[in-house]
Amino acid sequence: MLRRIAIVGASLAGLRAAETLRDRGFDGELTLIGDEPHRPYDRPPLSKQVLQGAWEPEQTFFRKKDGYDALALDMRLGVRALSLDLRARRVALADGTFADYDRLIIATGARVRTLPAIAPRAGLLALRGLDDAIVLRRALMDAPHVAIVGAGFIGLEVAASCRARGLPVTVIETLPVPLSPILGPTFGDMVAAMHRDHGVDLRTGVVVTDILGESRVAGVALSDGSRIDADVVVVGIGVAPNTEWLEHSGLTLDNGIVCNGSGEAAPDVYAAGDVARVANRWHGNSPRIEHWTNAVEQAVHAAENALAGPEASTRFSSVPYFWSDQYDRKIQFIGAARPHDEMVIVDGSLADRRLTALYRRDDRVVACLAVNQPLALIKYRKLLAAGASWDAALSGTAAS
Amino acid sequence: MKVVVDLSMCDLHGLCVEAAPEVFEIGDDGVLHVLIETPPDGLRAKVDKAVRECPTGAISIEE
Numbered sequence: 001m002l003r004r005i006a007i008v009g010a011s012l013a014g015l016r017a018a019e020t021l022r023d024r025g026f027d028g029e030l031t032l033i034g035d036e037p038h039r040p041y042d043r044p045p046l047s048k049q050v051l052q053g054a055w056e057p058e059q060t061f062f063r064k065k066d067g068y069d070a071l072a073l074d075m076r077l078g079v080r081a082l083s084l085d086l087r088a089r090r091v092a093l094a095d096g097t098f099a100d101y102d103r104l105i106i107a108t109g110a111r112v113r114t115l116p117a118i119a120p121r122a123g124l125l126a127l128r129g130l131d132d133a134i135v136l137r138r139a140l141m142d143a144p145h146v147a148i149v150g151a152g153f154i155g156l157e158v159a160a161s162c163r164a165r166g167l168p169v170t171v172i173e174t175l176p177v178p179l180s181p182i183l184g185p186t187f188g189d190m191v192a193a194m195h196r197d198h199g200v201d202l203r204t205g206v207v208v209t210d211i212l213g214e215s216r217v218a219g220v221a222l223s224d225g226s227r228i229d230a231d232v233v234v235v236g237i238g239v240a241p242n243t244e245w246l247e248h249s250g251l252t253l254d255n256g257i258v259c260n261g262s263g264e265a266a267p268d269v270y271a272a273g274d275v276a277r278v279a280n281r282w283h284g285n286s287p288r289i290e291h292w293t294n295a296v297e298q299a300v301h302a303a304e305n306a307l308a309g310p311e312a313s314t315r316f317s318s319v320p321y322f323w324s325d326q327y328d329r330k331i332q333f334i335g336a337a338r339p340h341d342e343m344v345i346v347d348g349s350l351a352d353r354r355l356t357a358l359y360r361r362d363d364r365v366v367a368c369l370a371v372n373q374p375l376a377l378i379k380y381r382k383l384l385a386a387g388a389s390w391d392a393a394l395s396g397t398a399a400s
Numbered sequence: 401m402k403v404v405v406d407l408s409m410c411d412l413h414g415l416c417v418e419a420a421p422e423v424f425e426i427g428d429d430g431v432l433h434v435l436i437e438t439p440p441d442g443l444r445a446k447v448d449k450a451v452r453e454c455p456t457g458a459i460s461i462e463e
Contacts (some may be wrong), residue, residue, distance in 0.1 A: 023445075050419070
């Protein structure tokens with residue numbers, strides 16, 4: 001008998017799981033537990049619209065307050081989950097209460113990594129949640145010099161938003177070419193040049209050795225011996241999955257919750273989003289993926305399987321997709337490329353920073369990158385999903 | 401159900417086209433077109449997926 005479903009994690013994946021359960025007709029008790037005090041909000045605008053001041057923080061909420069009436073949720077916000085008892089089918093919460101379930105969906109996401117052996121201090125910030133964005137935006141209003149540690153997508157989006165505010169920005173990246181493990185060195189170089197053209201002081205191939213300043217940030221010391229003065233330091237060096245509360249649960253944890261292809265971590269327990277490692281037929285393994293679309297797809301999938309039960313469950317199969325908005329450029333990427341995949345620009349050019357590229361492994365097309373060419377991306381998504389050969393993908397180009 | 405799209409919010413991610421190709425199409429003009437404004441119930445799950453996957457929240461359903 002399926003009467004009670006609990007969802008731990010009230011961000012994108014948790015909300016989408018709840019919505020899907022109701023979409024599909026589940027009318028039992030549905031509990032949504034989140035450790036933040038805010039109702040579910042959307043993260044991508046935080047580094048762009050919110051930091052730039054175009055949006056107020058409340059505009060990131062997925063639903064208005066009364067938009068939750070139709071979902072009929074027992075929503076418990078500002079309450080952390082402490083532990084999971086699989087045998088009792090019960091989640092213990094920090095306020096001393098419990099959430100009992102027949103099926104459980106875990107979507108506790110990830111949190112930012114911090115610089116090792118660096119003590120917290122004023123002006124040393126990160127961007128993950130709504131409160132982080134509010135604090136960082138306030139700090140940017142004092143016209144600081146900003147140093148950003150890490151030229152990943154978050155770091156580069158924050159850099160672009162700081163430049164939009166006219167602030168001096170230094171970005172420090174360990175890799176010689178930013179984003180090269182994901183996009184390849186050619187596009188990493190292109191993105192680096194784009195930021196330099198917009199006035200970012202981008203330092204690559206250097207490591208932060210110390211954060212300067214006692215009670216307040218004063219700058220950053222680098223491995224090449226140089227020092228950068230800064231009033232605000234934003235650390236964007238990746239995230240770690242929130243699995244500590246599950247350590248004694250019996251679930252398999254290894255850089256996230258290890259799930260089968262149904263999204264099941266254990267009988268009647270599913271996981272989705274940044275915290276989950278779901279076997280994906282498209283990848284052929286179980287990566288942990290930190291992208292928006294993956295969180296939605298895994299949440300919808302987990303919710304459907306939670307309702308269907310193990311016998312009727314479907315296997316997860318999805319072509320990965322992410323995008324990043326920086327300045328006036330939209331970078332979109334589908335599939336998964338490896339460093340040695342061949343890359344061919346099939347439309348546009350690096351010089352224009354407007355292009356479409358395909359990635360080849362053996363006789364298959366495995367990924368597509370588009371910069372300000374959204375229609376091309378839509379076309380190649382279809383081909384990738386269909387498992388098109390390299391030749392077919394190229395002739396698709398010729399036919400357009 | 402009636403499908404409503406706010407074109408001012410559409411960012412051409414194209415996920416709706418993948419989720420429910422019977423209902424959504426993005427033409428060579430770079431504009432999202434709703435092919436069936438009131439899809440049959442058989443397409444409900446696909447349209448729901450399109451709504452859930454739209455990164456800008458541009459699609460909604462009116463009953």
